[in-house]
Amino acid sequence: MARKTSAASTDPAPRNDAISALFRAYSSNTSDRLKFIDAFLVFLILSGVIQFAYCVLVTNFPFNAFLAGFSSNVGQFVLTASLRSQVNPENKTEFKEVSPERAFADFVLGSIVLHFFVYNFLG
Amino acid sequence: MGTRYRSILANSWSLLTFLLVVFITFTSATSSKSASSTGDSVVVILDPAKKADYSIFLEELQAKGYTVTIRAPKDEKPLLIEDGVPNFSHVVFLASETKSFSKDINPQTLVELLSSGTNLVLTLGLKQNLLTSLAPEFSLLLPPPTTPLVSFFPERPEPPSVIPISVDTTSTPNDSFSVLSSDVGGSIWFSGTAFALSSNPLLFPILHAPAESFVGDLSDASGLVSDALADAAEKGGEGLWAGSSLAVVAGFQTLVGGGTGHGTDAGSGLEQQARVAWVGGASLFSDEFAKKQIVEKVHQERGMKVVGNASGNKQAALDITGWAFQERGVLRIDDVSHHKLNESGAVEMYTTNDEIVYTVHISSYNPSTRKWEPSSGLKDLQVDFTMLDPYVRTALLPVRGKPGAYSTTFRAPDQHGVFKFVINYKRKGFTHLHHTMTVPVVPPRHDGYPRFLSAAWPYYAGAISTSIGFLLFCTLYLAGEAKEEKKTKKE
Numbered sequence: 001m002a003r004k005t006s007a008a009s010t011d012p013a014p015r016n017d018a019i020s021a022l023f024r025a026y027s028s029n030t031s032d033r034l035k036f037i038d039a040f041l042v043f044l045i046l047s048g049v050i051q052f053a054y055c056v057l058v059t060n061f062p063f064n065a066f067l068a069g070f071s072s073n074v075g076q077f078v079l080t081a082s083l084r085s086q087v088n089p090e091n092k093t094e095f096k097e098v099s100p101e102r103a104f105a106d107f108v109l110g111s112i113v114l115h116f117f118v119y120n121f122l123g
Numbered sequence: 124m125g126t127r128y129r130s131i132l133a134n135s136w137s138l139l140t141f142l143l144v145v146f147i148t149f150t151s152a153t154s155s156k157s158a159s160s161t162g163d164s165v166v167v168i169l170d171p172a173k174k175a176d177y178s179i180f181l182e183e184l185q186a187k188g189y190t191v192t193i194r195a196p197k198d199e200k201p202l203l204i205e206d207g208v209p210n211f212s213h214v215v216f217l218a219s220e221t222k223s224f225s226k227d228i229n230p231q232t233l234v235e236l237l238s239s240g241t242n243l244v245l246t247l248g249l250k251q252n253l254l255t256s257l258a259p260e261f262s263l264l265l266p267p268p269t270t271p272l273v274s275f276f277p278e279r280p281e282p283p284s285v286i287p288i289s290v291d292t293t294s295t296p297n298d299s300f301s302v303l304s305s306d307v308g309g310s311i312w313f314s315g316t317a318f319a320l321s322s323n324p325l326l327f328p329i330l331h332a333p334a335e336s337f338v339g340d341l342s343d344a345s346g347l348v349s350d351a352l353a354d355a356a357e358k359g360g361e362g363l364w365a366g367s368s369l370a371v372v373a374g375f376q377t378l379v380g381g382g383t384g385h386g387t388d389a390g391s392g393l394e395q396q397a398r399v400a401w402v403g404g405a406s407l408f409s410d411e412f413a414k415k416q417i418v419e420k421v422h423q424e425r426g427m428k429v430v431g432n433a434s435g436n437k438q439a440a441l442d443i444t445g446w447a448f449q450e451r452g453v454l455r456i457d458d459v460s461h462h463k464l465n466e467s468g469a470v471e472m473y474t475t476n477d478e479i480v481y482t483v484h485i486s487s488y489n490p491s492t493r494k495w496e497p498s499s500g501l502k503d504l505q506v507d508f509t510m511l512d513p514y515v516r517t518a519l520l521p522v523r524g525k526p527g528a529y530s531t532t533f534r535a536p537d538q539h540g541v542f543k544f545v546i547n548y549k550r551k552g553f554t555h556l557h558h559t560m561t562v563p564v565v566p567p568r569h570d571g572y573p574r575f576l577s578a579a580w581p582y583y584a585g586a587i588s589t590s591i592g593f594l595l596f597c598t599l600y601l602a603g604e605a606k607e608e609k610k611t612k613k614e
Contacts, residue, residue, distance in 0.1 A: 040596045051585045062579035069585035076589050111593050118586050123574040
């Protein structure tokens with residue numbers, strides 16, 4: 001993450017160039033695994049935005065259902081983001097005692113607990 | 124020996140009297156029950172000198188099982204009310220021409236009798252007396268004193284104040300029940316005063332005056348009648364009692380009690396509703412009119428034929444007193460029940476939007492069998508489900524195959540609170556039925572609502588898609604890891 005922003009700030013090119021440069025730097029410097037995690041994060045953001053817009057624009061009628069649906073997105077996003085930071089090789093110094101396998105197991109366990117609460121709260 | 128014989132004789136004599144007393148009390152207990160639903164004892168306030176004039180009416184009353192007591196207007200005994208308790212079930216007031224009465228016969232006593240459930244038949248006279256001042260309390264508008272109802276039609280030898288009134292066309296008070304039964308054929312002789320009825324919902328006409336009749340003074344000369352008409356015509360009819368909107372017999376049913384005494388909370392113990400029949404002249408009950416023939420001219424192929432028919436007075440007198448004595452048109456609520464649809468037991472409270480089945484059983488009194496019988500004949504019975512205002516008001520329809528049962532099914536309103544089932548059936552001529560039953564309606568319990576709603580599907584879709592996404596993510600993530608391991612092994 002830190003790498004991306006520094007790449008964007010050092011480039012003095014116009015804005016279009018900056019964005020394309022950012023995109024190029026991201027696609028060349030990021031591993032496939034992290035890209036896959038990022039795709040999942042984008043899906044979660046979209047789903048959350050759609051539900052929030054529906055709640056604001058149409059109805060929040062079963063409010064508990066909205067809370068459950070929206071918080072499942074938010075919670076899943078947080079868990080996935082933390083997985084991403086733990087499996088990122090650049091952060092190895094910060095998570096010395098956490099192996100990627102351990103991080104994934106934590107992620108799965110946390111998600112299962114999250115989904116249990118979500119479905120309990122949904123109806 | 125002689126004393127012994129005498130004692131045996133005395134013993135057997137006392138035994139005989141005892142048996143006789145037992146026999147008399149037994150027979151009187153079974154056979155003296157009258158056709159009335161409220162009691163057997165009748166007091167007729169009548170001058171004993173005039174008793175012979177009403178012998179047919181009095182004998183018919185006795186034949187129906189009433190014990191008739193005659194009391195002269197000035198007699199001190201028997202009292203109408205003794206120690207606050209009425210002595211008789213029914214009072215017939217035939218002394219219409221009497222001016223002064225003994226102390227306990229006054230308007231206050233008559234009203235007190237009504238509020239304690241005693242039925243009255245009151246006949247008005249041409250002279251002013253206590254009934255003249257009591258009548259306005261019942262919303263009757265009386266003409267000035269000493270002015271009888273007169274009619275010059277149809278042409279007849281009798282004086283104009285003796286009028287045959289046809290009952291063929293009138294069915295009062297309502298379509299399903301008539302005070303004057305169909306046995307009253309033809310016409311009724313009437314002589315007396317008529318009265319107008321104000322708009323009192325408890326009052327209804329039983330017999331209207333003929334359309335051609337009017338109230339006028341005949342005492343001085345026959346010419347005065349036309350003068351009275353001419354004077355009234357100049358004033359635009361003001362002050363003239365005339366036409367068929369006048370009544371000569373009217374009925375009044377009191378509201379006392381407001382309950383029937385049946386069911387769980389039928390109200391106070393004052394369940395007796397009393398009835399009053401106001402009659403314009405006591406002569407309607409007289410032997411003279413009962414025997415007098417109605418002479419009619421009947422058109423035939425060749426000219427006219429004079430036909431004499433028996434008057435309907437005897438039957439009309441019995442029908443009027445029969446209604447007043449609560450023989451006919453007497454209803455009561457036997458039982459009220461309610462439960463949830465498709466369940467049978469009574470419930471303590473309902474939840475909003477429950478389907479409620481409400482059933483009421485109604486009996487009417489049959490004077491010929493002298494028993495209460497289930498009655499399914501009411502067509503406009505309805506029940507209210509009220510909390511201050513009626514939230515539901517729906518018709519109670521007779522249940523097929525269950526005589527006397529009326530039932531309806533309705534949905535409880537989407538509103539919680541303390542509701543009442545109210546039956547408030549006040550129809551002219553019938554006993555008023557009033558019954559209330561309180562029942563709470565509560566909102567659903569926390570687990571009484573539906574769990575999953577179709578309106579929430581967008582959010583369900585969101586949550587499910589996240590879960591599916593999570594599972595997909597896990598499988599692909601693990602698949603990717605396996606590939607990487609292979610790669611590292613190859614290297």
